[in-house]
Amino acid sequence: MMKHLNIASIPGDGVGKEVVPEAERVLKTIAKIHGGLSFTFTHFPYSCEYYLEHGEMMPENGLDQLKPFDALFLGAVGNQELVPDHISLWGLLIKIRREFEQVINIRPAKQIKGVESPLANPNEFDLLVVRENSEGEYSSVGGTLYKGEDEIAIQNGVFSRKASERAMRYAFDLARKRNKHVTSATKSNGIVYSMPFWDKVFQEVASEHPDIDTESQHIDALAAFFVTAPEKFDVIVGSNLFGDILTDIGAGIMGSIGIAPAANINVNGKYPSMFEPVHGSAPDIVGKRVANPIGQLWTAKMMLDHFGEEELGKVLLDTIENITSDGFLTPDIGGKHSTKQVTDELIKRLKAQS
Ligand SMILES: NC(=O)c1ccc[n+]([C@@H]2O[C@H](COP(=O)([O-])OP(=O)(O)OC[C@H]3O[C@@H](n4cnc5c(N)ncnc54)[C@H](O)[C@@H]3O)[C@@H](O)[C@H]2O)c1
Numbered sequence: 001m002m003k004h005l006n007i008a009s010i011p012g013d014g015v016g017k018e019v020v021p022e023a024e025r026v027l028k029t030i031a032k033i034h035g036g037l038s039f040t041f042t043h044f045p046y047s048c049e050y051y052l053e054h055g056e057m058m059p060e061n062g063l064d065q066l067k068p069f070d071a072l073f074l075g076a077v078g079n080q081e082l083v084p085d086h087i088s089l090w091g092l093l094i095k096i097r098r099e100f101e102q103v104i105n106i107r108p109a110k111q112i113k114g115v116e117s118p119l120a121n122p123n124e125f126d127l128l129v130v131r132e133n134s135e136g137e138y139s140s141v142g143g144t145l146y147k148g149e150d151e152i153a154i155q156n157g158v159f160s161r162k163a164s165e166r167a168m169r170y171a172f173d174l175a176r177k178r179n180k181h182v183t184s185a186t187k188s189n190g191i192v193y194s195m196p197f198w199d200k201v202f203q204e205v206a207s208e209h210p211d212i213d214t215e216s217q218h219i220d221a222l223a224a225f226f227v228t229a230p231e232k233f234d235v236i237v238g239s240n241l242f243g244d245i246l247t248d249i250g251a252g253i254m255g256s257i258g259i260a261p262a263a264n265i266n267v268n269g270k271y272p273s274m275f276e277p278v279h280g281s282a283p284d285i286v287g288k289r290v291a292n293p294i295g296q297l298w299t300a301k302m303m304l305d306h307f308g309e310e311e312l313g314k315v316l317l318d319t320i321e322n323i324t325s326d327g328f329l330t331p332d333i334g335g336k337h338s339t340k341q342v343t344d345e346l347i348k349r350l351k352a353q354s
C-alpha cells in the first residue's frame with residue numbers, strides 16, 4: 001500500500017532556506033527508492049522577511065493552515081537585523097511548539113563517521129537529550145518596570161508537575177530501549193523552588209522505573225562532563241533552557257552545530273510534530289552556500305523514524321556516514337564542499353543502492 005506524507009515545509013530564515021530544499025530533494029529520492037512512500041511538500045514563507053511585509057511572523061490563521069499536515073519540516077528562525085530575536089522566535093518557532101503541544105524535544109548526539117570530534121578522546125559517545133519543550137525558563141510570565149537606573153526585568157520560571165513528569169517519563173521510556181540510564185539535569189543548589197521540585201518529581205518517576213539506573217547532576221558539572229566524558233551518558237532529561245544549552249554542547253562535541261538534529265514531538269496526537277535541526281539561521285555563513293545540510297538531513301531521518309520508516313531512516317544516516325567518511329564535508333567540519341555538492345553526492349549514492 002502506498003503511504004503518502006503531507007509535509008508543511010517552513011525553511012524560515014538564513015541557512016534554513018539553503019538546507020531545507022536540499023533535504024527535501026533527498027527525501028523525495030528516498031521515497032522513490034522505497035516505491036511505497038511519497039511526499040508532498042507545501043511551502044510556507046513564514047520568516048523575518050514575511051514579518052517585515054506583514055507585521056507578523058505568520059498570519060492569524062497560520063496555525064490552522066499548518067494543523068492538517070502530517071508533520072512540519074522547519075529550517076531555522078531568526079534574523080536579528082530585521083526583527084528582534086524574541087519576537088521572531090516567539091512569533092513562529094516557539095508559538096508552533098506551544099500551540100501544537102510539541103511538549104518533548106528529542107535531540108541525539110553521537111559521533112558521525114568521518115566527522116572529527118574536537119575532543120581528543122571522544123570514546124564513541126551516543127547520547128540522547130530529552131528537552132522539556134513547553135514551559136520552564138521559557139515563560140511569558142513576568143514584566144518590566146521603571147526606567148533608567150531603577151529599571152527592572154522580572155522573568156518567572158514555570159515548572160508544572162504535569163510537564164516535568166511527562167518529559168521524565170518520556171526519557172525513561174527511551175532509556176528502556178537503550179542503555180537503561182537516565183541523568184537528570186538540575187541546579188537545586190542555586191535555584192531554590194523549581195529545581196528541588198524538579199528533583200522530587202524525578203525521584204518519584206525514577207522509583208517507578210527500578211530497571212533504569214538514574215543520577216542527578218547539576219547543570220554546570222553536567223556541561224563539563226559532556227566535554228570530558230560524554231560516553232558516560234545515555235538519556236539526559238532537562239528543562240527547556242538546560243536542554244537547549246546541553247544540545248549545543250552535544251552538537252559541538254560531534255564536530256559542528258551544523259549536524260545536530262531535533263524532533264519536537266506532539267505526544268497526544270492532536271497536532272503534527274515538527275522536525276528541525278538544532279542550529280539557527282547562521283547569519284555568519286548565510287549566502288555562501290556552505291551550510292552543512294547534515295542537521296537538516298538527520299532530522300529528516302528522525303521524521304522517517306517517526307512515521308515508522310526506521311529502515312529508510314537507517315539507510316539515510318548510513319549513507320550520510322558513507323559520504324562523510326569519504327571526505328564530502330562542508331567547511332564547518334573541515335571540508336571544502338558546498339551544501340549542494342554534499343547532497344548531490346548523497347543522492348547519487350542513495351540511487352546507486354536502489
Ligand atoms: N531553532 C531555531 O530556529 C534556532 C536555533 C538557534 C538559533 N536561532 C536563531 O538563529 C540566529 C543565529 O543564532 P546563533 O548565531 O546563536 O546560532 P546558529 O546556530 O545560527 O549559529 C551558531 C554557529 O554555528 C554555525 N552553524 C549553524 N548552522 C550551521 C550549518 N548548517 N552549517 C555550518 N555551520 C552552521 C554558524 O555559522 C555559527 O557560527 C538567531 O536569530 C537565533 O535566535 C534559531
Ligand SMILES: O=C(O)C[C@@H](O)C(=O)O
Nearest residue numbers: 089093244277278279280
Ligand atoms: O531557544 C530555542 O529554543 C531556540 C533555539 O536555540 C533552539 O535550540 O531551537
Ligand SMILES: [K+]
Nearest residue numbers: 075076277279
Ligand atoms: K532550527
Ligand SMILES: [Mn+2]
Nearest residue numbers: 244245248278
Ligand atoms: Mn538552541
